[in-house]
Each structure stands twice: as C-alpha cells, then as structure tokens.
Amino acid sequence: MNQLxxxxxxxxxxxxxxxxxxxxxxxxxxxxxxxKGHFPVKPILPGVCKIxxxxxxxEATTHKTPQxxxxxxxxxxxxxxxxxxxxxxxxxxxxxGGEMRVSALITDxxxxxxxxxxxxxxx
Numbered sequence: 001m002n003q004l005x006x007x008x009x010x011x012x013x014x015x016x017x018x019x020x021x022x023x024x025x026x027x028x029x030x031x032x033x034x035x036k037g038h039f040p041v042k043p044i045l046p047g048v049c050k051i052x053x054x055x056x057x058x059e060a061t062t063h064k065t066p067q068x069x070x071x072x073x074x075x076x077x078x079x080x081x082x083x084x085x086x087x088x089x090x091x092x093x094x095x096x097g098g099e100m101r102v103s104a105l106i107t108d109x110x111x112x113x114x115x116x117x118x119x120x121x122x123x
Contacts (some may be wrong), residue, residue: 045080062123072117
C-alpha cells in the first residue's frame with residue numbers, strides 16, 4: 001500500500017458493510033498529502049483521492065487488494081476542502097471474469113459531492 005492509500009485509510013472511520021453497500025466517513029486535515037499543490041491557498045480534495053478512498057473501503061472489507069481496471073464515469077459537483085467530513089456510500093455488483101462494478105456516492109451532509117463508477121478486480 002502506498003503512502004497516499006495509508007493516509008486515506010487512516011482518515012477513514014465508521015466503515016460499515018450491510019451486505020448491500022459499504023459506507024464510511026472521511027475527514028482530512030490540512031496536512032493530508034493529497035492537498036499538497038492542490039491548491040496552496042485553498043486546499044481541494046483531488047478526484048483521485050476520492051477514487052482511492054473507494055478502493056481503501058473495498059480493501060478493508062474484502063481483505064484483498066482491489067486493482068482499478070476502468071473509471072467508467074466520475075462526476076464531481078462540489079469541491080471538498082480540509083476538515084470537511086464526507087460520507088462515501090459504495091454499491092458493488094459482481095460481473096463475469098472476477099470483475100466488479102462499483103458505484104459510489106460521496107456526500108457532505110445532504111450535499112452531493114461526487115458520483116463515481118468504477119470497474120475493479122480484487123487481487
């Protein structure tokens with residue numbers, strides 16, 4: 001696991017798997033690696049960090065390393081800065097050949113932050 005993944009995982013709390021979907025909370029401090037250079041005056045959480053958060057949730061619940069195969073779609077609606085708590089809700093659908101389609105909704109209270117659809121393979 002790389003440094004970014006470790007930091008994202010350390011900022012994850014309340015991970016829950018009800019069998020149909022995963023949910024977890026994330027809150028990143030100003031010192032979070034993902035904010036470096038994105039942007040110095042007003043840090044904004046990069047989309048790649050949101051995708052990595054989804055992969056960290058999958059790894060924590062399956063105990064297997066997910067490998068990103070494809071970003072099907074990624075729509076970002078509102079920027080997130082440091083110390084804002086977000087909730088990530090992930091739905092998984094197993095497809096043929098061991099691939100899994102993952103749909104995620106990221107929110108901040110009632111505000112939609114992002115919708116992300118991925119194809120992953122669990123290694």
